[in-house]
Amino acid sequence: MPSTQIIPLSYYQQNDTLTLAKDLIGRRLFTCINGKITGGTIVETEAYIGPLDKASHAIDGRRTKRTEILFKSGGRAYAYLIYGLYTLFNVTTGKKDKPECILIRAIKPETGIETMKERRFGNYNSTKKVISDGPGRLTQALAIDKSMYGLPLNSEVLWIEEGIDLSSQIVATPRVGIDYAEEFADKKWRFVVPVPGT
DNA sequence: GCGGCGATCCACT
DNA sequence: GTGGATCGCCGCC
Numbered sequence: 001m002p003s004t005q006i007i008p009l010s011y012y013q014q015n016d017t018l019t020l021a022k023d024l025i026g027r028r029l030f031t032c033i034n035g036k037i038t039g040g041t042i043v044e045t046e047a048y049i050g051p052l053d054k055a056s057h058a059i060d061g062r063r064t065k066r067t068e069i070l071f072k073s074g075g076r077a078y079a080y081l082i083y084g085l086y087t088l089f090n091v092t093t094g095k096k097d098k099p100e101c102i103l104i105r106a107i108k109p110e111t112g113i114e115t116m117k118e119r120r121f122g123n124y125n126s127t128k129k130v131i132s133d134g135p136g137r138l139t140q141a142l143a144i145d146k147s148m149y150g151l152p153l154n155s156e157v158l159w160i161e162e163g164i165d166l167s168s169q170i171v172a173t174p175r176v177g178i179d180y181a182e183e184f185a186d187k188k189w190r191f192v193v194p195v196p197g198t
Numbered sequence: 199g200c201g202g203c204g205a206t207c208c209a210c211t
Numbered sequence: 212g213t214g215g216a217t218c219g220c221c222g223c224c
Contacts, residue, residue, distance in 0.1 A: 046216070055216070057209095066209060084206030086217050103216060136217045177216050 005161040006154050009075030017093045017100040021047040022191050024091070026166035029107055031142045032157050038112035038142050040132065041163055043198060044105035046175045047189040048090070051099060055181035058099030069150050070099035077151045077158060079144055086136030089144045091153060091160075105176070105190075106133045108198050109141065116141035133198035169193045 007027065012020065022045075030039030050058030050070065057080075058070045069078050070092055078090035078101050090101040109116055109131045116131050120141050132141040139145065144158070151158050172188040179185050 048216075057216085062210095064209070080209090080216095081207060082215060083217055084208075084215090088216060090216085105216085134217070175216070180215090 007160050007162060009073075009152060009154060012074035012091060012093050012153065013095055017047050017049050017102060018189065020093050021045045021102045021189065022167065022170055022172075024102060024104070024160075025170055025191055025193055027163035028110070028161045029104065029142070030111065030159055030161065031144060033143045036112055036115045038109075038116050040107035040110040041166075042104060042106075042160075043108050043166075043195050044133075044190070044192040046103040046105060046191070047100070048103060049100050049189075053181070053187075054184040055175060055178040056099070056101075061099065063099075067099065070101055071097055074100070075153050077144075077148045077153065079139070079146050079148050081146060082136075087139040087145050088135045089139050089142075089148075103135060104138060105135045106192075106198050107138060107142075108132075108195055119143055130198055166193050 024042050024045050026041060028039055028041050030037060048056040050056035051061040057067050063071060066080060069076055073096045074093040076092045078092050079087055082088050088103060090103045092101045094100040120131055121129060132138040148158055153160050170191050170193055173190045174186055174188055175190045
């Protein structure tokens, strides 16, 4: 359905990843699975800047089957399983051989809300719970899983549109769940817009 | 309201 | 064999 609003892959390959992590706030992420379009506005991101970043899977240039996609040019999906339960969704960034990416941690649900509720809670009674606030919840709501590993972000099933400017509301904080990353645990590489109802 | 913990997979040591 | 870029539930304050 998309059209001119889709962000071209070249966008992800320029600038630096910290700038892009902030710039992605306010843009709109969509999936189309089995004919059902779901999506919303990105309100929380985190930057992972390998090989220096001790929180990155590509620390020290670590290159494995899992991280391989990070070494290609930016604009693709890096989806992987964590804790044996949840899929986390990242956008790869930068040029070839620059293993950088941005974790998408939350969206404000806007399109296909009923479908997202079904995926998260089943067919009943879900009024109190958040839909896509948190990286594991987000992938469940949008039905993103490891099969999307490597998909370009302008594809028929997964894409990002231009969205709106929320830059004045962005707060920078330390990233979540990476206490082990020593000096990198304190870097304010998480960007979030405080919004209710995600 | 908040802290602790179990669930459950797989890439990497 | 280990431990994680998490979540939701349960128990207690």
